[in-house]
Amino acid sequence: MEASVTLKKVGKLVKDKTILAGLTFGIEKGSLVAIVGDNDAGKSTILRLLAGFENPDYGNIYLHGLNTDKRRLETRKMVGYVPHENDLDPWLTLGQNIKFYGNLFGIDSQTIQRRLDHYADQLDLTPYLNELASRVSQGIQKRAMIIRSLVHNPDVLIMDEPTGFMDASSIRKTWDLIEKLKGDKTIIYVSNSLNEVEQSHDRILVFNDGKIILDGHLDKLLESTIEYHQFQIEFEALTDELFNHLCKVVTVVSPNRLGNIFHFYGRTRSVFFDVLQAASGLPMVDLNVKKLGLRDLLDSEFAGDGLA
């Protein structure tokens, strides 16, 4: 697939601290890419560099093959950016904020109005368009910022916490819109809401200390990095002898105990039956089987050695 965004050895320093360390990767056109990681991992910084909001200290960024530093004015037209903090002009209405941005990009008034009506309808923003930005909630401002980033019809949409401050209904509408835009636009976003990331992505980049430590679709990442299932069996009495016995089941991975609860991982669901067999009729209080998700992936990855 054709690359929409390419980074070559991109780095960012703040004083002596390395925020991003020589990143090299490409993002396919029309894909939906989520960036996750701990606080201070460099997620927002990479978005700011991609949006042209800040310059990298070294390395090059290419949008559709154009160097963003050397072809600055051309590449800026290709990008729509939604920052994490609300940055609307507080003394303009939401509608005026959006139109102002369209005017800055030289879009004619009719086209701006058409796009504004279209997206405002999708994000349920129409009733608020004539309200001053300073007088509406942050969630409503965020929806206006998303429309503002789309008004010049960019090829690449970069969003920092796209559903930040939003209520449940707005979150659903925003993700509906993002899913519709996917394919036509390359979308790169940062989110701390791992449930949302699990639902909406073609690819996840996991950042840690300014580096990408995992890269791929969630299923592939789970398959290649940690086991698929998490099990919990609560016994009436989990003796040390029983615990040690269960730990010896060869298909059991990372066994652990918490009181009378035996906690372990397994590559397949059948591991559960191996343990049941080993427990051979001892009284049990509760059973729990769970498919692992992004949270578990991050926990295992940031724990250091992972599960194995």
Place this chain on the structure above:
Amino acid sequence: MIIALLKRRLWLWQNQFLSLLVLFLIFPIAIFSLLDLSMRNIFIQSLGNIPYDQWAFPGIVAIIGSLVIFPPIYRDFFHLRVHGKVLKTVALAPFTKRSMVISFLGIAVLEALIISIGTSILFVNIISTGFTIGDLLILYFFLAILFCLIGNLFISMALWIESATSFLLATFLTYFILVFGSGLIFELNYFPVSLEFILSLFPFSILIKTMHLSLFANIFEWTIIVPLILLIILWSAGNGLLLRKKLIQ
């Protein structure tokens, strides 16, 4: 970009129309009452024997315009940069930082000129200035240069200074020098010789002296006007570089 900024300025006026209208009606009357009405009893006429009302008229209009230019520059280059981060997002539009500075400055100068024109028309009708339409056009030409200089100074200050207190103190000092130390409401000859010499070196003082010469003696000092225009161009370019450095873009 200038069209987008012009539309935005109109929207801002529209959103706070009543409060701004009241302010801009009270503003010239207050400045005129507090400066001209008191000073005319002290100075009566200029050192060149021109009636004080007539001599001070360009200065009073210049002061009003200079005060009008401050809010849009403070808003865009200081408040919305330091507190709102709006400027950084606006800077993502496909324009160079130099054209951004020139566009923002152009709009602020235009606004100050419109208010100055309105004020001058009002004053011409209430005091005997003896100014013809030709004189007024010359006055507006000089005012445009003055506003570009002051605007560039405020932009440099707004980009350089990060604390609101320091910025406001620097602004008060600038206005203090502009009003009392540049020959707008009384001539620099009233100062001790050494201080007069220092004050006469300031670009504002040079421009205002040239404006008075043009308006009251019909002498156009192009050798002074052209370098001042060059200074404005260079200063705007410098502010463009400063903006780029500040925004790290």
